[in-house]
Amino acid sequence: MRFAEHWSFATVMATRDLAPTIREIVLKPDAPVGTWPPGSHINIAVLVDGRPQRRSYSLVPSMVEGTLRIAVRLADDSRGGSRAMWALQAGQRLEITNPTSLFEIDWSRNTYCLIAGGIGVTPMLGIAAALARKGLDPIVHYAVKSRADAALHEELADLLGDRLLLHAADVGKRLDLDATFRALPADAIAVVCGPLRMLDAARQAWRDAGRRPTDLCFETFGSSGRLPTSDFRVRIASTGNEIMVPRDRSMLDALNAAGYEVISDCQRGECGVCAVDVTTVEGEIDHRDVFFSAHEKQTSAKMCACVSRARGTVTVDTLYRPDQLPGAAA
Numbered sequence: 001m002r003f004a005e006h007w008s009f010a011t012v013m014a015t016r017d018l019a020p021t022i023r024e025i026v027l028k029p030d031a032p033v034g035t036w037p038p039g040s041h042i043n044i045a046v047l048v049d050g051r052p053q054r055r056s057y058s059l060v061p062s063m064v065e066g067t068l069r070i071a072v073r074l075a076d077d078s079r080g081g082s083r084a085m086w087a088l089q090a091g092q093r094l095e096i097t098n099p100t101s102l103f104e105i106d107w108s109r110n111t112y113c114l115i116a117g118g119i120g121v122t123p124m125l126g127i128a129a130a131l132a133r134k135g136l137d138p139i140v141h142y143a144v145k146s147r148a149d150a151a152l153h154e155e156l157a158d159l160l161g162d163r164l165l166l167h168a169a170d171v172g173k174r175l176d177l178d179a180t181f182r183a184l185p186a187d188a189i190a191v192v193c194g195p196l197r198m199l200d201a202a203r204q205a206w207r208d209a210g211r212r213p214t215d216l217c218f219e220t221f222g223s224s225g226r227l228p229t230s231d232f233r234v235r236i237a238s239t240g241n242e243i244m245v246p247r248d249r250s251m252l253d254a255l256n257a258a259g260y261e262v263i264s265d266c267q268r269g270e271c272g273v274c275a276v277d278v279t280t281v282e283g284e285i286d287h288r289d290v291f292f293s294a295h296e297k298q299t300s301a302k303m304c305a306c307v308s309r310a311r312g313t314v315t316v317d318t319l320y321r322p323d324q325l326p327g328a329a330a
């Protein structure tokens, strides 16, 4: 675990829909949580299929003192965490962690370009407000599939005026990352939060614009991939044992449940700690991490077990060498 986490109870104060698939939830923690860096999130304990799980939600600045505001997108093709969040009613109790931030933003620059894709807008409101308070004029590009999906648009517009640029695909407005990054002054920082495809495109455009990789900050929310989420098989190279990874579990969970002790840290496809060596692929790997480069993903010599998936069968070497391999006697 990367952060010292402190779990405590909170009560759901109110819920309201901000867009057809985005629901605002206001929480009142039992104990005051103090201040937190802009862009922070909390973890929330949820029951998914009766199993305790955790999901993370970015904090949106709250109008009511002593409360925490989040906005949750109802995810289709999902294990059910967001559905559990959508089922919450005012008065319900739940367990949350103290706020913490994964963004590593250098706050000393003069120019900030914030880019939000879909629900990736949630951390941006707090970050934009913090920059505005410092007297800086951040530009926010907000890309959505349709104008109706643009939750928090009015609040951002009130804060930023014409420095908020909405790119709604249904009215033919698409964000041009190459042009956006090339137009930035040399000391600019870009902060990106959005789906994996957007992050990959942003990283490529940032590189192509000849900018320092460390000046691009990003956070990943989810692990959606190119292929639909489905069952696949993992074969252990040293034994030939095969493990089924069901669609509602990660490869990391399936390997650990089978006794292969794959170590992990972030479990969001960012740190690479859970990467396993891939020896053969019968089918196709769907890399859902932001750890490996496009070239590494193409060669598929490794995959992040926490988020990446496959179609077919993948043979891996987990580097786990116990005296008695699990299932070897079976």
Ligand SMILES: Cc1cc2nc3c(=O)[nH]c(=O)nc-3n(C[C@H](O)[C@H](O)[C@H](O)COP(=O)(O)OP(=O)(O)OC[C@H]3O[C@@H](n4cnc5c(N)ncnc54)[C@H](O)[C@@H]3O)c2cc1C
Binding pocket: 041, 055, 056, 057, 058, 059, 070, 071, 072, 073, 074, 075, 076, 077, 078, 079, 080, 081, 082, 083, 102, 119, 122, 123, 219, 220, 221, 222, 223, 224, 225, 229, 246, 247, 248, 249, 250, 251, 268, 306, 307, 308, 309
């Ligand atoms: C720091 C942080 C901040 C976040 N902030 C927000 C926020 O403000 N608002 C918000 O709505 N969400 C936020 N999220 C995402 C949120 O934590 C949940 O992931 C989201 O609600 C979906 O949960 P789920 O259980 O419904 O979907 P999941 O089952 O987690 O599915 C999410 C995606 O993962 C894929 N997937 C499904 N099953 C698997 C599997 N077995 N293995 C791998 N991938 C799979 C699916 O294709 C789907 O697209 C944040 C995440 C992080 C890490």
